[in-house]
Amino acid sequence: MSSPIISIDHANFSYVTFTKQSGFSGAWHDLFHRQKSTVAAVQDISLQVNRGEILGLLGANGAGKTTLIKLMTGILPANTGDVRLFTDQVPFRKQPAFLQRIGVMLSQKSQLAWDLPALDTLVLLREIYHIPHDQFNNWLAFLTKELAVTPQLHVPVRKLSLGQRIKFELICALIHRPEILFLDEPTIGIDVSSQANIYRFLKQLNHDTQMTIILTSHNTKDIEALAQRVAVVNHGKKIFEGTTTGLISRYATVPILEIVTDGPLTHIPVHVRQVDPTHYEVDATTLATLPIDPRQILSVNRRNSDLDAILTQLFSEEAPKR
Ligand SMILES: Nc1ncnc2c1ncn2[C@@H]1O[C@H](COP(=O)(O)OP(=O)(O)OP(=O)(O)O)[C@@H](O)[C@H]1O
Secondary structure, rough: OOOEEEEEEEEEEEEEEEEOOOOHHHHHHHHHEEEEEEEEEEEEEEEEEEEEEEEEEEEOOOOOOOHHHHHHHHHOOOEEEEEEEOOEEEEOOHHHEEEEOOEEEEEEOOOOOOEHHHHHHHHHHHHOOOOHHHHHHHHHHHHHOOOOOOOOOOOHHOOOOOHHHHHHHHHHOOOOOOOOEEEEEOOOOOHHHHHHHHHHHHHHHHHHHHHHEOOOOOHHHHHHHHHHHHEEEEOEEOOOOOOOOHHHHHHHOOOOOOOOOOOOOOOOOOOOEEOOOOOOEEEHHHHHHHOHHHHHHHEEEEEOHHHHHHHHHOOOOOOOOO
16 A cells, blocks of 8 residues: 555644733833743644545644644644655655645735736746646646636736635645645635635546645535545644544534524523524533523524534533643
């Protein structure tokens, strides 16, 4: 059997920051007594990904997903442990031959020049990656057609809609035909039809080219539709690895109650999932802890536990002491 395309072995990464106090006296105090704080963002994570797989990274805000992607793409070095791609490449060495083989799209970072058309950035990338002109033109025509942004190629980026901009960010990450594509929240803030378009396209690309895709998303429906396997990260640690159905069958023990109220609740405990201002979901065993006057309840519906409910439950658990 061939070796995994990504292999992470007991990786750890901590951010070290210095807190800043406000005001002149605070700045003066900081000059002599700097307060250091450490955040263990990735803790002893091991993970292997095979060529051609789509792996979803799931986790609450601050769980460590982006940091894990940064370790895999060489933006950050692991403090301890080992991260290798393509069997022997250490990402943080940032060898040109390695960078040529990966594509990265981070939701917080843009590759596109704001005042110029996306085409200008793409032409720059063509030169950086030494892509032959014919190959570049054909591939770009295909990508823009599939993502329905051909008419926007010549429009300055600042005049594009968010969805169009994200599609061009994706095209930038794909323009050199990487073997592994890393996507951090690729569909954040874009409408459902553009999301569906992007996910349909990624699925087809993975099927046709065997491109390995690692993606994070808070939208579990997308992850369920796309990823063959998921890794769940909580407080920097991997707490599950397997299929989404495996995740559901492992943690789904009790049914979920869907409760519709006549008005919003004033206090929502962490184990209660708010679907909209008058629609809540709660694990059936914790119904008694819901701070609700029974007269407020309009309806209760019982259903089997799903991925969202399980993740809400898992992520509401206390952070382990560091
Ligand atoms: N540059 C930084 N300096 C200090 N701490 C950081 C830095 N970047 C992230 N962190 C901290 O590291 C932890 C993990 O952050 P990370 O961005 O990896 O989480 P995430 O799972 O991607 O979250 P989100 O879903 O909100 O994007 C968080 O506690 C965060 O506050």
